[in-house]
Amino acid sequence: MAQITLVEAVNLALKRAMHDDPSIVVLGQDVGVDGGVFRATLGLLEQFGVERVIDTPLAEALIIGTAIGMAVEGLKPVAEIQFAGFAYTTLDQVLNHAGRMRHRTRGRLSCPLVMRTPCGAGIHAPEHHSESPEAMFAHIPGIRVVYPSSPRRAYGLLLAAIRDPDPVVFLEPTRLYRLFKEDVEDDGQSLALDSCYTLREGNDVTLVAWGAMAYEALATATDLAEEGIDAEVIDVATLKPLDMDTILASVAKTGRCVVVTEAARTCSFASEIAANLAEDGLLSLLAPVQRVTGYDTVVPLPRLEKHYMPDKDRIARAVRKAVAFG
């Protein structure tokens, strides 16, 4: 077992999957010779050749459209969009085609593709490189949206996404790519999709997050323990379809919930979770659900980035407010 980073875990899962299944191809901008701008596809070209590790022309809709054609024709494409901020032109392909191929043909055809893309802020990147479009993708029927928050989950969930018979949008938190290492065993074992992961058990409040914010929420919970606040932390991991049962069960225990996302607040995925809690968990709640989010503004350039992203202070303030209520 090796101590590796999240981006190395992505790389490890890709190598494992491509080794086990010759129908898997990787395509995208700079994924071949360069090994990807974040090096997620490093070494794949040397190991699996130019026919299976494909440097595409610079055209995002083409990359996903091509992956759709490949998937319907029997390959298993793993397509990389270089940054989530460049994924907006793929929405037509994901929404109008990938997500409905099985449905519109009554199961005659299917579209088992994975669209990987680095996602979120916090790496002092240029404009358009810090976007969090997960709610836009989660709105689309017929697909899965997966967002790991640690090297182990990145490895297991990516393997699961590649083996899934339906399209998966796999969002990778750029901020966590190299932030910490974990022991990851390259055993080819996938982790369960459509399931939340409880990262820390607690009795006073439930912190719900995904991607880099799951890491931030866990760090906040550790700090809050020193104040005597015992927080449960849930990594949603698969946003679509959402495992609301795990969140409801936790809130039934704690009575309080803070949902954290770095995306803009309006119509964010935090809003979806809050709405579900209002519908199905109202009688468990001892305090209003708090949303700690990015603001309804453009993600600022790096000099203001830290004021935009939820951090431990903002999350802790929301938790204290929830705990103090009533």
Add this chain to the structure above:
Amino acid sequence: MTIVATFEIRHLRFLDEHGNAVQPLPEFARDAKDLIPLYRWMALMRAYDAKAVALQRTGQLGTFASLLGQEAINAGIGSAMRPEDTFLMTYRENGAQLMRGVTLKDFFLYWGGDERGSDFSGSRHDFPICVTIAAHATHAVGVAYAMKLRREPRVAVCALGDGASSKGDFYEALNAAGVWQLPLVFVVTDNRWAISVPRVRQSGAQTLAQKAIAAGIEGLQVDGNDVIAVRHAMDEALAKARSGGGPTLIEALTYRLSDHTTADDASRYRNADEVAAAWKLEPVLRLRTYLMKCEVWSREKEDGLLRECNEQIQAAAQAYLDMPAPDMTQMFDQLYARLPPAVGKQRDEVLGE
């Protein structure tokens, strides 16, 4: 200054608008009798089209996109492709699909608003009808890439319209097909109108075929009302693609004799003289005239054929009308390979549980 690139676009035609051969015919058309099967398909397409419009006008079908005037392009594609090739089409290629084994009943179901119409009875590996313009051009790239990767002697054929040739997806697909030299044939049906926008406002390019040149692909133009020209161009492009020679773009010139769909009224934006002139060029009459001149077709044979077509179409229409609406839970049934519990709860809602 030096010239670093030049290009030319060939225009291919065998039969003129009077049904006269203007040059020696290709092998498959040497004996006029061999063209009769093509003619029968084209007659069936036209009769189907008329029936579909009639069903829509009497409230028995949803919005329908007519292929009136585009029978030669449909027949050229449908007769040239092999069963194992993959067809990616728009909503005006029902004729070519029919020749590949999709049934009239499938089409009536589709246009009648029933998803089961896309669960094709034949050619089950072909893509569903692509309504979003040109998106399927990128899918064709993926299909052709898979064929090439697996060293299969198969070809992807992507049919689209003049409007589609303005879209980014079209250019992106063309470009990638050129880079990867894929077994892919693009057929651009230039029927002069993209709903109300005429060809002259769609592109400043002299031909749409020349758009292929920019992608490093061969482009040629054919008379899309001459089924011999369409079929011959398809034969050559498919043979080239199948033997590793790469992609081709065929621009087929025709005219949309119908409204855009049954929800459209083309008299709002184009004049009757133009349409009347286009009717003189139409493909079914052209081939029939040629066959009659060759004395392999007759008024009696024509009457018999139309009777056969109408019986076949009537039976398909009745089978469609007799088919009960799908169960209401079917909207969930093929959404995922296994319906996730979260969506399963919504399915239960529909059932009132």
